[in-house]
Amino acid sequence: MLHFRTVKLGTKSLLLHPMRSLLTVLGIFIGVASVIWLLAIGEGISQEAQRQIEDLGAENIIIRSIKPPDESGGNIRQVNAFGVTRNECSLIGDTISTVDRVLPIRELPQKFAYTGNANAKPIDGRLVGCTAEYADVTRLVIERGHFLTSREVALSRPVCVIAARLAEKLFPSEDPLSKQIYLPEKKEYFRIVGVLKHRNATAAIGGSLAAQDFSLDIYIPITTMRVRMTDQETKRTGGSFSTQVFELSQITVQVRSADDVPRTAELVEATLRQNNPGRQDISVVVPFELLEQAKTTRLMFMMFMGLIAAISLIVGGIGIMNIMLATVTERTREIGIRRALGGKQKDIVLQFLVETITLSVVGGITGILMGLFCPIVVDISRWGLEYFAPQLYASLPEVARVMRPTIVPISIPVAFGISVIVGVFFGLYPAVRAAQLDPIEALRHE
Amino acid sequence: MNAKPTRMAAVIRDLQKHYVLKSETVRALRGVSFDVPEGDYVAIMGPSGSGKSTLLNLLGCLDQPTHGSFLLGDEDVAQMTDDQLSTIRASRIGFVFQSYNLIAQLSVVENIEVPLYYMGNLTAQSRLRSIELASMVGLGERLDHRPAQLSGGQQQRVAIARSLVNDPYFILADEATGNLDSVTTEEILALFQRLNDEGKTIIMVTHEDEVAQHAKRVIRLRDGEIQFDKPVVDRKVFTAEQIQEIAHNADVASRSAD
Ligand SMILES: Nc1ncnc2c1ncn2[C@@H]1O[C@H](COP(=O)(O)OP(=O)(O)OP(=O)(O)O)[C@@H](O)[C@H]1O
Ligand SMILES: [Mg+2]
Numbered sequence: 001m002l003h004f005r006t007v008k009l010g011t012k013s014l015l016l017h018p019m020r021s022l023l024t025v026l027g028i029f030i031g032v033a034s035v036i037w038l039l040a041i042g043e044g045i046s047q048e049a050q051r052q053i054e055d056l057g058a059e060n061i062i063i064r065s066i067k068p069p070d071e072s073g074g075n076i077r078q079v080n081a082f083g084v085t086r087n088e089c090s091l092i093g094d095t096i097s098t099v100d101r102v103l104p105i106r107e108l109p110q111k112f113a114y115t116g117n118a119n120a121k122p123i124d125g126r127l128v129g130c131t132a133e134y135a136d137v138t139r140l141v142i143e144r145g146h147f148l149t150s151r152e153v154a155l156s157r158p159v160c161v162i163a164a165r166l167a168e169k170l171f172p173s174e175d176p177l178s179k180q181i182y183l184p185e186k187k188e189y190f191r192i193v194g195v196l197k198h199r200n201a202t203a204a205i206g207g208s209l210a211a212q213d214f215s216l217d218i219y220i221p222i223t224t225m226r227v228r229m230t231d232q233e234t235k236r237t238g239g240s241f242s243t244q245v246f247e248l249s250q251i252t253v254q255v256r257s258a259d260d261v262p263r264t265a266e267l268v269e270a271t272l273r274q275n276n277p278g279r280q281d282i283s284v285v286v287p288f289e290l291l292e293q294a295k296t297t298r299l300m301f302m303m304f305m306g307l308i309a310a311i312s313l314i315v316g317g318i319g320i321m322n323i324m325l326a327t328v329t330e331r332t333r334e335i336g337i338r339r340a341l342g343g344k345q346k347d348i349v350l351q352f353l354v355e356t357i358t359l360s361v362v363g364g365i366t367g368i369l370m371g372l373f374c375p376i377v378v379d380i381s382r383w384g385l386e387y388f389a390p391q392l393y394a395s396l397p398e399v400a401r402v403m404r405p406t407i408v409p410i411s412i413p414v415a416f417g418i419s420v421i422v423g424v425f426f427g428l429y430p431a432v433r434a435a436q437l438d439p440i441e442a443l444r445h446e
Numbered sequence: 447m448n449a450k451p452t453r454m455a456a457v458i459r460d461l462q463k464h465y466v467l468k469s470e471t472v473r474a475l476r477g478v479s480f481d482v483p484e485g486d487y488v489a490i491m492g493p494s495g496s497g498k499s500t501l502l503n504l505l506g507c508l509d510q511p512t513h514g515s516f517l518l519g520d521e522d523v524a525q526m527t528d529d530q531l532s533t534i535r536a537s538r539i540g541f542v543f544q545s546y547n548l549i550a551q552l553s554v555v556e557n558i559e560v561p562l563y564y565m566g567n568l569t570a571q572s573r574l575r576s577i578e579l580a581s582m583v584g585l586g587e588r589l590d591h592r593p594a595q596l597s598g599g600q601q602q603r604v605a606i607a608r609s610l611v612n613d614p615y616f617i618l619a620d621e622a623t624g625n626l627d628s629v630t631t632e633e634i635l636a637l638f639q640r641l642n643d644e645g646k647t648i649i650m651v652t653h654e655d656e657v658a659q660h661a662k663r664v665i666r667l668r669d670g671e672i673q674f675d676k677p678v679v680d681r682k683v684f685t686a687e688q689i690q691e692i693a694h695n696a697d698v699a700s701r702s703a704d
Contacts, residue, residue, distance in 0.1 A: 005563060012551040337547045340508060341608070342536020342564035344529050439508050443547070 010354040013331075021359060024323045027316030028363025028422065029370065032415045035309035036371025040405040041378070042305045046298035048403040053294055056287035057137065061253040061265050063272065064283050065246050081231065081245040082281040088272060089251050096267050098260040099253055103137055104222055105130050107249040108233065112218060114170045115180045115189065122184050123169055125216035129225030135161075137254050145177050145194030152193070153221040158228075161194040165215035181218065188228055190220055261288040313418055316363065317426035320356050324430035328352065335434050336442025348435035349428075356427025357420060364419030368412055375405045452483040454517070455615045455647040456505060461514035463500050463670075474500040476670040477514065482616065487642045488649045489658035489678075492667035498651045499620060501667065505649060506539055506618045507531045518615060536564040540609025542650075544621035546601040548593035554580055554604050555589045561612045572611075579607040583637065584697050599630035599696065606637060610646070617641070619650035623657055635660045636684045636692045 014021040056062060065083025086104060093102035106129040111122035134140070135147035143164065152159050160181060167176045180189045199214045234243045255264045265286045272282055328335070335348055343351075382401065386393040393401070463475040474497045482488060490498050503509040504516060507523055508531075516523045518538065526534065541547075548557045558576040562568050580586055583603035585596075593601055602622065609617045619638075623631040639660060642648050652658050659682045666673040684692070 003563075003568075005568065009551065016551060333547070334549055337549060338560070338564075339532070340506070340535060340541050340547075341561045342532050342534075342612075344532040344564070346529075347532075347564060440503050443508075443543070 006350060006354050007358065010351065010358050013327075014355055014358060020323060024320055024359050025363040025366070027319035028313070028360045028419050029316075029367040031309065031313035031316040031422075032364050032367025032419050033370040034312050035306070035415045035418065036368065036407065036411050037374045037405075038305035038309050039302065039408045039411045040371070040374045041403075042298075042301050043408050044403040044405040045399055046294065046301060047406055048399050049294050050291065050298070053287050053290045055139075056285075056290075057139075057252075057254070058288045058291055059255050059258045059261060060137065060287060061255065061261065061268055062285040062287070063251040063253065063268065064285065065249050066281050066283055067244060067246075068281055081247065083246040083248060084251050084272065084282055085247045089248060092251065092253060092268055092271055095271065096264060098256050098264045098267075100256045101133055101137065101254040103131055103134055103252040103254070104248050105134070105250040105252065106222055106225055106247070108225075108229070110186070110218070111184055112166065112170060113182045113184055115182045116174070117170075120170075122182075123166065123216070125163075125166055125218060127183070127225070128217050128219045129222035130219055131222060134219065134252075137252055140199065141197040143195045143197045145192070147194050148219060148221055153223050156221060156223040156227045158188070158190050158224055159193045159220070160190040161196060161219040162192050163196050163215055163217040164198045166218065167195045169216075186229055190218070258288055261286060265289075310418075313422055317360075317422040320359055320423065321426040321430060323359075324352060324356055324427055325433070327355070328430050328434040331434075332437060332442045332445040335437055336439050336445060339437075339439035340443060345435040349431045352431035352434050353424065353427050356431070357423035360419045360423030360427075361416075364416050367419070368415055371412070371415065372407060374407065378405050452485070454481055455484045455486070456482040457515075457517040458482075458505075459515045459517075461501070461504060461516060462512045463497070463504060463509070464512045474670055475504070475511070478667075478670075478672055479514075480665060480672065480675055482647060482649060484615075484647055485642070485645050486647050486649075487638070487660075487662040489661035489664045490649065490651045490667065491653070491655075491658055491664055492673070496667040497670040498667055500670075502618055502620050502649070502651050505616075506541060507534045532564070536561050537612050538615045540612065540614035540617040542602070542605050542609050542617060542619040542622045544624040546593070546598070546605050546625075548601055548604055548608075550593055553590045553592060554585055554596075557593065557604055558608045558611050560608065565612065576607075576611055579610055580604070583607045584693060597630075598626055599633055602626065602630075602634055603637065603696075606634070606641075610641070616647035616649055619648065621651055621653070623652070623654075631657065633692055633696045636689045639684050640689055 063084050068082055089102050089104045093099055108127045108129075110125060110127040112125050113120060113122040128134075130148070131153050132148050132150040135142070140147065142161075145161070147161050148159065151157075162170070162176060162181070170176065170181070171179065176192050176195055179192050181192060182189055196217075231247050232243060232245050234241055253264070253268060255261050265284060269284050272284070273279060338348060338351075382393070385396075458481070459479050461475055461478045462473070465472040465474055478497075478501060490501060492498050500509075504511050504523075507518070507526070510526075510531075511524050514524065518534065521534075523531070523534065535541075549560065552560070555573070555576050558579055559568060559572065562572050562576075577586070577589060580589055583606055585591075585600060585603060585607070588596065588600070593604070596604065602625075605622075606617075617638075623634050626634065635657065638648055638650075642662075648661075650657075650661065658664050659678060659680070661678055662681060663675070663677050665675045
């Protein structure tokens with residue numbers, strides 16, 4: 001029989017000490033807000049991580065070539081080829097039945113210039129040799145024009161598709177389509193047939209896959225790359241030359257269904273290592289497995305965050321209990337009066353419980369409101385940091401810069417429920433103690 | 447046989463109360479018996495430590511006797527559970543304390559309503575009755591005031607109004623005038639007399655002969671036993687005019703206090 005009057009009375013009693021009540025509420029407020037904040041940020045971070053992995057494709061297996069460390073001081077004439085080969089690429093495609101497609105990819109750091117703007121300094125970017133299927137498998141979206149066609153690849157045409165940022169940089173005021181791009185290091189020209197939409201960067205995953213920023217990429221037919229640039233790369237750094245020979249930088253293997261990925265990955269590894277089990281110049285990355293891992297990590301992360309939040313709520317609850325014990329002592333006389341005038345023990349319990357629950361619910365509701373502001377506050381503080389401390393901002397990890405806090409919907413009722421439970425749990429003891437006071441002694445209390 | 451049998455507000459038989467302490471047992475009441483008919487006005491007197499408050503606590507159902515019986519209406523209070531005692535206190539007993547004992551957070555009317563609240567009887571009608579009682583004790587214009595805004599006499603009048611709200615078997619007053627000056631004491635005593643004239647039963651504890659002279663009957667305790675129980679000779683009675691005048695003066699005083 002919770003009377004409206006009881007709640008009103010509780011509120012009145014709390015307002016007798018507004019400062020004290022406010023501070024008590026603050027404990028729960030911080031606890032609840034931190035539950036929502038921590039969960040939202042945790043969710044944002046793990047969603048970002050998950051998205052980055054998913055961008056690699058859950059049904060893909062990625063084989064990267066790894067340049068072996070230079071053991072021989074660089075003066076040596078004989079240069080060994082490293083990494084995956086075109087042969088291996090077609091072998092995987094031909095012999096493993098669960099494989100849908102294989103994409104050979106070769107990447108070179110490169111400088112680019114626009115022929116129509118001879119004075120401009122060439123821009124550092126990345127030249128990517130690939131096939132027509134690349135766009136499909138990596139979900140590239142074309143803004144204008146078209147991606148490389150199988151015909152252009154088959155005929156080794158000197159055409160290219162250019163990433164959005166690079167297009168903006170090279171062609172601040174012109175339409176890039178059909179313009180010629182010049183590669184000063186290779187002395188080659190490519191005609192632009194397509195411009196891409198912006199593509200998200202991927203983060204480094206484990207130690208095996210470096211972070212990739214696709215914003216300054218130019219895609220050309222891998223056939224054209226082979227014909228015009230061969231497998232040998234010679235770079236002049238300072239006075240000395242360094243030479244590397246590699247056929248491919250990466251093979252992206254697309255498996256028919258995500259379920260086949262683990263088995264296929266084993267077969268791929270076995271195929272690549274059949275002659276040299278210990279080879280160090282490749283690494284096989286399975287985003288699907290990383291995804292599973294990320295999900296487990298996320299769960300752990302959420303539990304950890306939840307634990308921290310729970311601790312802060314317990315601290316808030318102890319604050320409430322502390323105040324209520326003081327209140328009960330202070331109001332012993334009132335309890336005596338109420339008992340004398342017919343209040344049952346359970347009426348007294350209820351009265352004090354209502355007060356603690358009111359405190360914790362007010363803390364809970366304001367905490368939830370504060371929690372809902374989390375994405376905005378995070379945005380504002382990022383903006384502020386970027387504006388006032390750009391270096392510090394730049395030094396933040398990528399995830400911290402791009403992740404969007406995502407309010408976990410369940411966290412709101414949970415936070416509210418927890419605040420009520422905290423109120424009941426920590427309020428019960430003081431309330432029962434109040435109810436068990438001897439009315440006569442309570443009346444005599446000064 | 448009596449022509450018109452008086453109903454009993456309380457029947458007390460061989461009431462004993464012992465406090466068991468570590469070193470000793472204090473026998474605060476050692477067997478007290480008396481009846482309180484409806485409409486009686488009893489003053490309980492006695493030296494300090496004689497058991498007056500102990501007796502009053504038993505009469506007020508705040509405590510259970512160690513031995514003996516206490517019939518309230520037809521019910522034996524000595525056998526009741528804590529919840530039953532609470533119900534009885536809420537519905538059948540009016541308390542007036544020496545230190546008023548109003549609840550600070552509540553207004554005058556709300557204070558008067560507290561016993562009804564615990565009876566679960568708060569209605570629009572009961573609100574009207576509480577307002578009526580507040581007017582009866584001369585506080586009809588201060589319904590929304592807090593206890594802290596009232597004088598001692600006014601607070602005690604609120605307490606008296608509160609003691610009447612549940613239409614009790616009797617009003618129990620423990621040193622109700624102990625904190626008040628002589629003028630205000632008269633005011634309260636006049637109010638008691640008026641209530642008693644209207645048929646209310648009053649049991650009060652007092653140290654002062656002056657106050658006890660207003661009752662109809664005095665029970666004197668000594669060492670937990672009744673030393674004597676006799677009607678008051680030369681009872682001091684306020685005339686109707688006096689009651690009116692006192693009420694009027696109190697009214698004027700409380701108005702000019704604003
Ligand atoms: N809770 C208690 N525990 C132990 N002894 C008590 C308790 N209450 C009262 N007593 C003892 O019982 C006896 C009667 O006390 P009581 O309070 O009834 O006296 P009183 O007549 O009201 O005195 P006063 O005029 O000083 O108020 C005293 O000896 C007192 O010490
Ligand atoms: Mg006493």
